[in-house]
Amino acid sequence: MIGVRAVQRISSTRGFAKVAPHVIPALDRAVHRLTRGKVILSAQMLPGVILTSVGARSGLTRRTPLACMPEEGGRSWILIGSNFGRDGHPAWTANLMARPDVEISWKGSDIAVTAHLLEGEERAAVWKAALAFWPPYATYQARIEREIRLFRIVRK
Secondary structure, three states: OOOHHHHHHHHOOHHHHHHHHHHHHHHHHHHHHHOOOOOOHHHHOOOEEEEEEEOOOOOOEEEEEEEEEEEHHHOEEEEEEOHHHOOOOOHHHHHHHHOOEEEEEEOOEEEEEEEEEOOHHHHHHHHHHHHHHOOHHHHHHHOOOOOOEEEEEEEO
């Protein structure tokens, strides 16, 4: 079995950033569907949710597998818009900014939540915790000019 440090090193590479966004979400959606919402493949390394939001421009329902950082014993989660360290914010972040009332699938349960974009000191504190949680986020931030968006999602 590949260790956490090996996965962190691999996930910090530019090659991973090119390939992963096309492969990992598709695998996560397929496994999630096949297991009736009980398993997210990438969550075997990091906790994960399936975010169900409405497209900011399209108005269509979007289901996006995301790594998350759970808080407060399952009352809230942090979503990190790293986009695998690629330029441009991931589309799901614009969706949350346009329509913050969304749903997540967490450990097989669908939960209505509200998203809040973190800024200032609140963002700085959460960013520090995120780097301790998954150190490759520092590599992602170092290779892009935009500030990675952080959201706290809270149960309604």
